[in-house]
Amino acid sequence: MSDLERVDALIDQLLTENPPATTEVRELWGAQFDLGLAWVWHPEGYGGIGVDRKYQAHVNTRMNEAGASTDNRLFNLLGIAMGAGVLMAHGTEEQKSRWLRPMFTGEEIWCQMFSEPGAGSDVAGLSTRAVPDGDEWVINGQKVWTTLAHVAKWGLLVTRTDPNVPKHQGLTYFVVDMEADGVEVRPLYQITGEAEFNEVFFDDARVPDANRIDAVGAGWRVAVTTLMNERVAIGGNEVPRGSGTIAGAVEAWKSSGSDDQVLRDELVRLWAEVEASRLTAVRANEMASKGTPGPEGSVGKLDWATLNKQVTSLTLDIMGLDGTLFPGGYQLRRPNYGESQVPQRAFLRTRANSIEGGTSEIMMNILGERVLGLPGEPRVDKDVPWSEVRRG
Amino acid sequence: MSDLERVDALIDQLLTENPPATTEVRELWGAQFDLGLAWVWHPEGYGGIGVDRKYQAHVNTRMNEAGASTDNRLFNLLGIAMGAGVLMAHGTEEQKSRWLRPMFTGEEIWCQMFSEPGAGSDVAGLSTRAVPDGDEWVINGQKVWTTLAHVAKWGLLVTRTDPNVPKHQGLTYFVVDMEADGVEVRPLYQITGEAEFNEVFFDDARVPDANRIDAVGAGWRVAVTTLMNERVAIGGNEVPRGSGTIAGAVEAWKSSGSDDQVLRDELVRLWAEVEASRLTAVRANEMASKGTPGPEGSVGKLDWATLNKQVTSLTLDIMGLDGTLFPGGYQLRRPNYGESQVPQRAFLRTRANSIEGGTSEIMMNILGERVLGLPGEPRVDKDVPWSEVRRG
Amino acid sequence: MAEARISYAPTDELELIQSTAAEFLADRFGTATVRELMMSDDGFDSAAWKEIVELGWTGLAIAEEHGGSGYGMIEMSALLEVMGRHVVPGPFFASAVLATTAVQEAGTAEQQANLLPRLASGEIGTLAVFERARDWSLSKVETTATRDAEVWVLNGVKRYVLDGHLADLLVVAADQGLFVVESGADGVRIEQTPTLDATRRQATVSLEGVRVPSGSLLGDRGLDSLSRTLLLGTTALAAEQYGGITWCLDTSVEHAKTRHQFGRPIGSFQAIKHRCAEMLIKSEHSKSAAYHAARVTDDPDELAIAAPLAGSICSDGYVWAAGETIQILGGIGFTWEHDAHLYFKRAKASSLLLGDPRHHRRLLGDAIGI
C-alpha cells in the first residue's frame, strides 16, 4: 500500500467513524489526532503516521470536501503550525504527550512570546529574566506583540537565564501557563484602533522546570526553530491571480468609473508587480516540490509587505475623497475577523506588514547575506556579555 | 571708503588701464592679480585685498559686463577654485609667491590627484607611495579620475608616506610637476566614449621637498581643505528655473507633440522636484549670506545627481525610439565642450553624477551623520595601521 | 524675475508667531488632548477655540477693518506650520483658511464687511464645494440655485465638507456661483461622516429647497474665484503638511539615535541613516515649495505654478515621511499609543483633500505649458 493509499484509508476511516455532520468538532479532531492525521509527518502516537509532510494538504482538502472543519489550524495557528514543531524537535516525551493532543483539538490555545519593547529586530537581545528557585523558575519582564495571549492557555516563552554570557548563549525556553499568577495580559491597541495583539507582563510568575524546553541556555536554538516556521507562514503562499489587496484596488478603480490615465498606469504597474511576485511564489513552490529550492523562495515576505503597502495606498488615491473617510469610525476593541475590511483599514493595517514577522530591513539583510552570500556588518555585540551590550 | 567702493575703484582702474578690447587676456588677468582682484578675500600680495569673499562675484560681473573674460576661472578651475585655497591655508611664502600668479593668469594649469583605483569613497585609504630620498621624494603609484592632467603643469597630489600608522595619519601632500620624468598621463575613456578624465602613473617620479604642502603626515588635513571646496563647487549653485537637464526633457516633450498623460505626469513630477531643489539652493544661499547656513545647503549635490539621472532617463522615454539612436555614433576622443550635448549623451554622462565628487551613498552618510547627528558605522579601520587594513 | 527679491528667511515677526503658537499648542493641544478630541463626538474643543479666537488666529489673514490683524499668507503659513506639527484638531483650516479665503476672493466689499468680522470673531465657516470623490476641479456641479422672487433656492448634496458639523456659515458651490448659507437655515441637513484622519472631521451637507436671500450669492463671477481659493487653500495646506514633516523627521532621527538593537543605535545602520537623510531632503524640498508659494500669492501667474508645486511636493513628501517614520519606529510606531499614526492619517487625508498629487501636477503642467 502506498503512502497515499494509507493516508486515504485513514481519512475514510476517520470520516466513517466520525461523520462530520453529526460529530462534535473537538471529538472529530481528537479522532483525527489519534489516527495520525493531525500532522501526518509526525511519528505514530504524536498525531502522525510518519509519511511525507506533503500529504497533509491532501488530508485537509479531503476533510473540507467532506464538510469537516479544519478551523483549528487557524484559531490555534501558533500552536499547530509552530508550537507542535518546537515540541517535536526539542520537547520531552512527557511534554509531547501532555500538550500535543489538546493543542490539536483546540481545547488549549497557544501563543508565542518573543518580542519585547527593547528587543524587536534583535530578538536575541531580550531582557525577560528567569531565575531558578527550587524546581521552579521565577519570571519577570514584559513581552509584546503577542497574538492570542488573551485566549491562550499556554505560551511559548524565551527568557534570559544568564546575563553574563553573549546574548545568544544565555537564553532558555519555556512553556508558560497563561492563567498562572503573575501573568497579566493587556490588549495592545494598534493604528486601526483594534487590538489584534497583547502585551504580557510577568511579575514573579512561576514556571515549573518541567515546562522548560530543551536545555538551560539552549533557548536560542529553540527560538530559531519557531521563527523559521513563522517566516515560512507569511508570504510565499500560492494565491489566485488578482487576489488580496490588489483586488481591492481594482474594485475601487472599476467602481470609480475613472479614466485617469496616470492612476491607471500606476494601478497596472502594481498589478504587474503583484502578478510577477505571485508567479515567483508559484515557481518557488515548484522548485521546492522538486527538492531544489532557489532564491525565488526568499522574496515572498518582502514582496508581500512592500506591495501591500503600495497597493492599499493607491487604492485610497483611486477612491479620492472617499479615501479620506473611515466608515464606522475608530473603536478601541478586539478585531472582528469575520467582517470585511474596508480599504482604509487595510491601508492602515498593512503598514505593519513590513515590521511584523521580520522587518523589511532584516529581510533585506537575509536576502543579501544568506541568499547572495554578501558579508555581514561588523558585530559590536558578538562575544560581549549581554549585560554589557547597550540596548533598548 | 566702504569695501564695495574700494573694490569698484580697483575695477575701474583695472578696466581703464587694461581696456579689455585691446589687452591680451593674460596681461589683463595678471593686472587683475596684481591689483588684488583675483581672490579679493586673500591678503594683499596674494591676489587679494582682504575684503569679504562676497565681493568677488561683483568683480566678475563687472568684468563680464565690460567685455573682459573670466574664462580662466573655468579652464583652470581646479587651480583657481581649489588649489589657491589650499596654498593660502597650508602653503609657505615661497609656494604662494611661486604659484598663485601664473595659476590665475592661466599660464599654468592645475589638476588634482586624489582618487586611486583602490581608493574611491575611501580616499584616505590611498596607496600611492612617497619615499624620501635626500631633499626629494620618490613617488610610485597610480591616480585616476584626474581632469585636466593632460594639459596641467602642476598637480595636487596626496601620497602615503607612512604605512605603519592609521590611514589618516600617514599621508603627505605635494605639488607635482606634471611634466617631470616618471609621470605618465593616459586618457581614461568613459561610458560616452569620451575621455574627460585621465589616469596618471607615477614610476619613480621625483618631487623636491620644497613642493611639499604642510608637514609630513599632515596630508589628510590638506586634502580635506581641497575636498570641501570640491563638494561646494558641485551642486548648490543658483540656476534659473527650468534650466539644466530638465530643459532638455521639456524640449523633448514639446517637440514630441505627445499627449501621453502618464509621461506628462512623470515629467511634471520631475519638473516640480527640480524646482523644489532649486528653491532649496536659493534658500541655502540666502541663509549662508546671512551667516546662518542650515541643512538646506547640504542637499544640493545629492539632488543634482539623483534628479539629473531621472530627468535624462525620462527624456529618452519621451523621445521614444529616437531615444535609442545616438547621433554621430561613439568615438573614442577628448570631449569637445563647445558642442551641444545630445540627450542620449547626457543620459550616459549623468550616470557619473552620483559617483563623482562623492558618491550619493557617501553624501547620504554625510547628511545623516553631520547634518542630522546620527551615529557613524562601527569602524574596523580605525586605530589600525594602514598596512594591515584590507582594501582594493 | 520677481522671485529674485523674495526672502525665505525667518523674520522676528514670523519667529514670534511661531514661538507663541508652539507654546500655546503645547499647553492646550498636548497629545492627551488631541487624543481625547480624536475620540470625541465632534472633535471640537470650544474653550480652546475661544482662546484661538482671542489670540487673533481666526482673523490673522483678515484685514483690520474687518476685525482681523491684517496679515497675509506668509504669516498664516507660519502659523499653520506649527499647527501641522502639533496635528491640531478643530475647524481652523476650514474656517480661517478655506471659508475666509472664499469670502475674500469671491465676495463684494459689502459681503466681506458683513462676513469677515463674523469669521474673525470665531463663528465657524467652511467650504462646501465638492460633490464627487475625484472632481477637485468641479468639472460638474449638480447643486442648483434657482431664483424665486427675491431669494435663491438651493438644492443638492455637498460631500467631504471639512468640519461641516461645526459650521455656522457654509460657502456652497452651486451652478450659479458660491453662496453663503447659514447652517441653521431650513432645509439644511448636516451629517458628520467618520474620517480616516479623526483630527479633521467631515460632513455631508444636504440642501433641500434651502431659501437664501439674494445677497447670499458671493460676487458676480460665478465659480471663477473658486480656483484661486483652492490654490490658496493648497498653499496653506502645504505649510501645514511641511509642519507635519518636521515632526516626522525629528521623531525619526531622535528614535534612530536612541534606539539600540544589536548593541548599536539603529541610526548607525545605513538602512535607517539613509532613510533619515532622504527624509531631510524631502523636508527641505517641502519647506522650499511651501514657503515659496506662501510668498507669491499676489502674483497670480506665479501662484498658479507655486501652489500646485507645493501641493504635489508636500503631499507626496508628507505621506512618505509619515509612513517611513512608522517603519523607523518599528512596532511601537504601529501602536495606537504612539503619536505616529496621527501624522500618518493626517498626511494621507491631506494629500487628498484639495486634490491628489496627480491633480496638482495636472494644474502645474497647465501653468508651465507642459
Place this chain on the structure above:
Amino acid sequence: MAEARISYAPTDELELIQSTAAEFLADRFGTATVRELMMSDDGFDSAAWKEIVELGWTGLAIAEEHGGSGYGMIEMSALLEVMGRHVVPGPFFASAVLATTAVQEAGTAEQQANLLPRLASGEIGTLAVFERARDWSLSKVETTATRDAEVWVLNGVKRYVLDGHLADLLVVAADQGLFVVESGADGVRIEQTPTLDATRRQATVSLEGVRVPSGSLLGDRGLDSLSRTLLLGTTALAAEQYGGITWCLDTSVEHAKTRHQFGRPIGSFQAIKHRCAEMLIKSEHSKSAAYHAARVTDDPDELAIAAPLAGSICSDGYVWAAGETIQILGGIGFTWEHDAHLYFKRAKASSLLLGDPRHHRRLLGDAIGI
C-alpha cells in the same frame, strides 16, 4: 486555470540549449569581440553568423518541414536569455525572432514554405514597421501600397529598423498589410543610423516606388497579425532582458564581495547590500514574468496579459539593474573599459524598442480590463 499545469523548472533539453549557447558565446563573443563589433562599421561578424546558423539557432523556432528544428518560444527564450547575458551583437533578434515570427504569423502556408527556409538557412530578415518615435501600436501607417497590375508599389519611410543594413528580407508594414521586400529591390534605400546600444544597430529604410510581386503581401489579414508578432517579440525580448539582469546581479554581487573600502567589503554596508537584495528581487520577478510569457504563447488571451506584463517588468527591471550596477561598481563602472555600459545601453534601448513600459502597461490594462 490553464497555467496551473505550467512548469517553469529547467528541463534537460533547456539546460543543454543554455549550456551549449554559453560555451559558444564565451568562445566566439567574448568581451573583446563584442567591443570590436561595437566599434565596427556594420556591427556584424559574418563568420560567427555562419556558425550560429550551423548551430541551428536561426531555425530554432521554425518547423522542421521548413528547415528548422521545430522548437518554440520556450526554447528560443532559453537561448535569448544566454545571448542577453553575453550582450551579443548582430541581427539574431531581428531575423530569427522578429522577421521569422512575422512570416509565421502573417504568411500563408505557401509563403511560409518559401520564406522560412531562407531565414533558417541564414539569410537575414528584419521587421520594418515603425515610422514614428512613440507609435508602437502603429495607429497611423503612412507607407502606402498601391496596386499596379500584377505588382504592388510601395512608398514610404520606415525608421528604427533593427539591423536593417544587414537585411536580405524586409517585412514592411504598409497601409494594405505586411509585405516582404527584398533589400536589393529597386527603390529601396537603407541607411544605418548610429544607436545608443551599438551592439544592436538600426537603419532607416526608404521605399520609393518599390515594385514587389503580388505574392509579397503576407496573408490576407492586413496588419492584424502584427500585434501578435509584436507580443511574441516582446516575450522574446523579455527573456533577453532577463539574461542581462542576471549579468548585472552577478557582477554587482561579486564586486560587493571583493571590493574593500574603509577596511570592509562594500557589500557589508547596507546601502550596497540592500540594493543587491533589491536587484535579486527584480531579477526573480523578471524571470517569472519572462518565463511565464514564453510558456503561454499558444493561449492568445493569456499571452495578451503575459507578454506586456513581461515587457513592463523586464524593461523596468533591466534599466534599473544596469544603472545600479554602475553605481555599485563606482568609478570603474563608468569607464569605457568595464563592460557595465554595454548592459546599461542595451537595457535602455531594449526598454524602448517594441514599446516603452507605459505602452506595455496600456496593453496589459486593456487585457485585464483595467
